[in-house]
Amino acid sequence: MDTYKGVTVFGEITEGKLSSITRDLLGGGRTLADQLHEELSCLLFGHEVSGVAPEAIAYGADTVYVVEDAHLKDYQTDTYTPAVAEILKKILPRILLFGQNDIGRDLAPRLAFRLRTGLSTDCIDLNIDPESKLLQQTRPVYGGNALTTVMCQTLPQMATVRRKTMSSLVRDDTRKGTIITFTVIINPSTVRTKIVNRVKQESPGIKLEDAPVIVSGGRGIGGLDGFKLLEELAKLLRGAVGATRPPCDSGWVPATMQIGLTGKVVTPELYFAIAISGASQHLAGCFGAKTIVAINRDPEANIFNVAHFGAVGDWKQILPSFIEKVKEFGSK
Numbered sequence: 001m002d003t004y005k006g007v008t009v010f011g012e013i014t015e016g017k018l019s020s021i022t023r024d025l026l027g028g029g030r031t032l033a034d035q036l037h038e039e040l041s042c043l044l045f046g047h048e049v050s051g052v053a054p055e056a057i058a059y060g061a062d063t064v065y066v067v068e069d070a071h072l073k074d075y076q077t078d079t080y081t082p083a084v085a086e087i088l089k090k091i092l093p094r095i096l097l098f099g100q101n102d103i104g105r106d107l108a109p110r111l112a113f114r115l116r117t118g119l120s121t122d123c124i125d126l127n128i129d130p131e132s133k134l135l136q137q138t139r140p141v142y143g144g145n146a147l148t149t150v151m152c153q154t155l156p157q158m159a160t161v162r163r164k165t166m167s168s169l170v171r172d173d174t175r176k177g178t179i180i181t182f183t184v185i186i187n188p189s190t191v192r193t194k195i196v197n198r199v200k201q202e203s204p205g206i207k208l209e210d211a212p213v214i215v216s217g218g219r220g221i222g223g224l225d226g227f228k229l230l231e232e233l234a235k236l237l238r239g240a241v242g243a244t245r246p247p248c249d250s251g252w253v254p255a256t257m258q259i260g261l262t263g264k265v266v267t268p269e270l271y272f273a274i275a276i277s278g279a280s281q282h283l284a285g286c287f288g289a290k291t292i293v294a295i296n297r298d299p300e301a302n303i304f305n306v307a308h309f310g311a312v313g314d315w316k317q318i319l320p321s322f323i324e325k326v327k328e329f330g331s332k
């Protein structure tokens with residue numbers, strides 16, 4: 001058991017730079033590694049990615065393990081799973097962290113199986129238990145209605161971590177670290193899928209996951225026209241527009257705007273829930289918001305049980321005057 005050491009972050013690269021989730025994980029991982037008096041390392045897999053390694057050091061890593069291969073250019077389950085597992089069996093981290101995103105959700109459980117260990121998904125807080133030195137992994141359960149903290153007895157202790165629940169360190173290019181390059185043999189015949197096309201979705205304005213303010217609408221908005229008003233408010237507050245499942249299913253807004261259990265998980269400073277009943281599956285995606293403001297004509301709507309501020313009434317009457325007030329403040 002003693003051969004397992006340190007905290008390792010699975011690094012992701014977006015447009016030639018460390019992705020924001022990786023920077024945040026390095027910040028959180030640094031705290032855990034310091035508590036254990038052990039090293040923090042970062043795995044970088046891809047094609048021609050070694051140039052990003054110094055960035056991982058600048059954001060807190062002591063060691064960066066780089067694996068480069070043309071077959072690793074794009075994330076693919078069949079290439080990444082065996083390659084990452086092979087390296088993990090060499091470096092034996094005590095704690096292994098992934099982002100709670102498409103890659104983390106796909107890769108981490110497969111690795112946990114191969115490494116014969118456990119995995120806590122969608123963690124929102126990680127700490128070291130002072131007595132056992134095991135990782136305390138806190139995650140929402142029952143659609144976000146309760147939190148549970150679990151500890152895993154097998155190593156590595158693996159977790160996927162929700163965006164924005166950890167903070168990145170301030171970049172320090174004077175930090176020193178070690179870069180170690182590994183080679184893996186990838187057998188292309190094991191790859192069962194092929195990327196045939198990439199379609200980049202045009203999404204003007206701020207990304208939902210990064211927005212400090214989100215104006216979300218539910219079934220009660222009634223159609224695309226209503227969402228245009230929500231967009232107006234979001235623009236004024238420099239935020240983004242989100243939705244519950246019914247507006248996405250009805251085609252009023254794209255599915256990428258869905259927030260909730262089967263949609264995006266967001267943690268903005270301010271979340272407007274307009275004509276949203278507050279079903280647990282929706283709350284699972286927004287309960288981490290610092291402040292929730294609800295508008296609903298039903299005073300018994302569950303959303304009022306979680307909202308910090310609420311207005312009971314028809315959003316068609318409340319929202320236009322609210323927007324006018326925001327404009328008034330903005331012009332002062």
Ligand SMILES: Cc1cc2nc3c(=O)[nH]c(=O)nc-3n(C[C@H](O)[C@H](O)[C@H](O)COP(=O)(O)OP(=O)(O)OC[C@H]3O[C@@H](n4cnc5c(N)ncnc54)[C@H](O)[C@@H]3O)c2cc1C
Pocket residue numbers: 217218219220221243244245246247258259260261262263264274275276277278279280281282285295296297298301313314315316
């Ligand atoms: C496995 C599973 C996964 C799911 N995943 C998700 C998910 O990821 N995200 C998600 O959102 N849902 C999800 N759902 C669906 C979820 O259970 C709810 O059905 C959905 O969140 C309800 O959306 P809503 O609040 O917009 O609609 P409703 O529950 O119909 O509520 C509409 C609300 O609008 C109010 N209203 C109507 N007109 C007005 C008006 N003029 N002014 C003010 N208020 C008004 C009503 O009082 C009501 O409270 C999932 C369900 C399942 C089973």
